[in-house]
Amino acid sequence: MAALFSRSLTSRTLLASTGIVSAAGITYYATRRPLLLDSAQNAPLSTTMNFPWTMLFAKQLTVTHVEQVNHDTKRITFALPGGSSEVSGVSASSALLTQHKPPDRYLPVLRPYTPVSSPSSPGTLQLLVKKYPHGAASTHMHDLTPGSTLTVRGPIPGYAWQASPSQPRDVLFIAGGAGITPIYSLAAAVLSNAHDQTRITLLWGVNGTRDLVLQSEFAQLQRQYPGRLRVSYFISGSAEAQSLVTEGPESRQSGYVDKSALRTAIEHCEAGSFGDEKGTKVFFCGPPGMQEGVVGKKGVLSELGVGKREVHVF
Ligand SMILES: Cc1cc2nc3c(=O)[nH]c(=O)nc-3n(C[C@H](O)[C@H](O)[C@H](O)COP(=O)(O)OP(=O)(O)OC[C@H]3O[C@@H](n4cnc5c(N)ncnc54)[C@H](O)[C@@H]3O)c2cc1C
Numbered sequence: 001m002a003a004l005f006s007r008s009l010t011s012r013t014l015l016a017s018t019g020i021v022s023a024a025g026i027t028y029y030a031t032r033r034p035l036l037l038d039s040a041q042n043a044p045l046s047t048t049m050n051f052p053w054t055m056l057f058a059k060q061l062t063v064t065h066v067e068q069v070n071h072d073t074k075r076i077t078f079a080l081p082g083g084s085s086e087v088s089g090v091s092a093s094s095a096l097l098t099q100h101k102p103p104d105r106y107l108p109v110l111r112p113y114t115p116v117s118s119p120s121s122p123g124t125l126q127l128l129v130k131k132y133p134h135g136a137a138s139t140h141m142h143d144l145t146p147g148s149t150l151t152v153r154g155p156i157p158g159y160a161w162q163a164s165p166s167q168p169r170d171v172l173f174i175a176g177g178a179g180i181t182p183i184y185s186l187a188a189a190v191l192s193n194a195h196d197q198t199r200i201t202l203l204w205g206v207n208g209t210r211d212l213v214l215q216s217e218f219a220q221l222q223r224q225y226p227g228r229l230r231v232s233y234f235i236s237g238s239a240e241a242q243s244l245v246t247e248g249p250e251s252r253q254s255g256y257v258d259k260s261a262l263r264t265a266i267e268h269c270e271a272g273s274f275g276d277e278k279g280t281k282v283f284f285c286g287p288p289g290m291q292e293g294v295v296g297k298k299g300v301l302s303e304l305g306v307g308k309r310e311v312h313v314f
Contacts, residue, residue, distance in 0.1 A: 048089030049080050055153040058099060061125065063148045071210050073130045073178070074142055075116070078150065084123035090115050092189030093158025093182040093314065096127075099151040100140045111137035112156055114181040116214065118188065128213060130178040158182060159312055161189065162277040163196035170269035171276055173202040174257060174294060176286025177211060180204060182314040183285050184214050191225040198276065201230045201265050205257040205290065208237035230268075234261065257290070259300045266304055275310065282306055285314035 051059060061078035069075050080086045090096065095112035102109060117126035129141045144150060175183040183202065190198050206212055212233065222229050232251045253261070266274070275281040284295045295301055295311050302308070 047082060047086050049082060049086050051154060055097065058151045058153045060149045061152055063144045063146050063150065064124070065146060066144065069128070069213050073128060073213050076127050076129060076141060076144060077117075078125045078127070080123050080125060082123075087120045087122060088115065088117070088125045089119050090125070090155045091119055091158060092161060093186040094155040095158065095182070096125075096152045096154040097156060098127075098137060098141065099153065100137070102136065102140070109136045109140070110153075112154075113141075114158070114185055116181055116184055116217075118192075128178075128181055158314070159186060159280075159283065161186065163190075163193050164198050164277055165195045166197070168197040168199060168272060169276060170199045170201065170272040170274050171280070172265055172269050172274075172282045173200055174262075174282060174284045174286065175202070175204045176257070176290040177206055179285035179287065179314070180214060181285075183283065184217065186283065187229065188217070188221060191221050191228055199228045199230075199272065201232075201269060203232050203234065203257045203261060203265055205234040205236060205286070207235075209235055232261070232265075257294065259303070262294070262300050263304055266306065279310060280312050281310040283312045283314070 049059070059081065061080070063076060064079045065077040067075045067077075080088060093114065095114045097110050097112050099108045099110050101107075113127045113129060115125050116128045117124060127141070129138055131138045131142045141150075173183045173187060183204075187200055187202065190196055190200060202218070218229070218231050222231065230251075232253060234253050234255055234257045236254070236256050255261075269281070282295070282301060284291065286294070291299075291313065293299055295313055301311060
């Protein structure tokens, strides 16, 4: 996510703000999406929210609920314009571009956020937003209350996943801090597909236990799809490292997602068939320092023999 984070940071300037909208508009082509079908009856269940054909045009979502999920993160629930008969259809790991115009700026602030709700959730869409000190967009998002509206464009396509229906495959997901949202979104979609035999190993690094989010969602996925999701949390904060308690089905360790942890995870994946249908083995989303250290040119993954083409970075 570092590349993406830095991209979003540069959008503070006039050039980049304009560039993001223009580039997004040019590259965005998924204009009309089909009706989602109820797999049980094969009958139309609901319509998919129809984003404008280009990101130059926007949609308004209305906030219905705001929940503080940890010390700096809120889960914001929005109602879709078409009500409960509509689903967002924003595919797994794709992001929406939010927009607001601060009174002291000439240009709007645009930032991408990955929904953590299912693309087929009736009538709602949820974002998990971490607040950064003086963060232009995240502060605005944290100020939203029920009834407020938010302008969104998109979606920005995520990873085009192909299911593995005939053979179990293993993939490695690595997240750092708030980079967990596209990773969670993809994991939930992969696991909930009854025709996909993919198994996921997730290594997630956070600075402290207070930074953890989506814990119950991951635990629920582990219960619901036994043997298909292994989760390890790496807590780097030294004060907390002494008092780590393993609760639930995930494993908790102190320290960073380091070479030894990555080697062990890769060996586990290699015991099966490592990589998805397209040959992607590792999916990464995290802050700049972690990205450099893990998936950078001289990063640990290349030392461990994982090629650049085998890694997808959100
Ligand atoms: C594809 C994509 C999906 C994303 N999905 C989510 C999501 O679901 N939830 C979410 O909370 N965020 C997500 N982000 C990050 C989000 O887009 C913003 O970058 C983030 O909220 C900060 O924006 P801001 O305007 O508040 O901060 P800015 O005004 O851009 O920055 C304010 C201050 O915060 C610091 N800062 C900003 N971002 C970071 C960072 N990542 N790490 C460390 N310091 C930082 C800056 O250095 C600066 O000092 C996503 C990013 C991408 C590219």
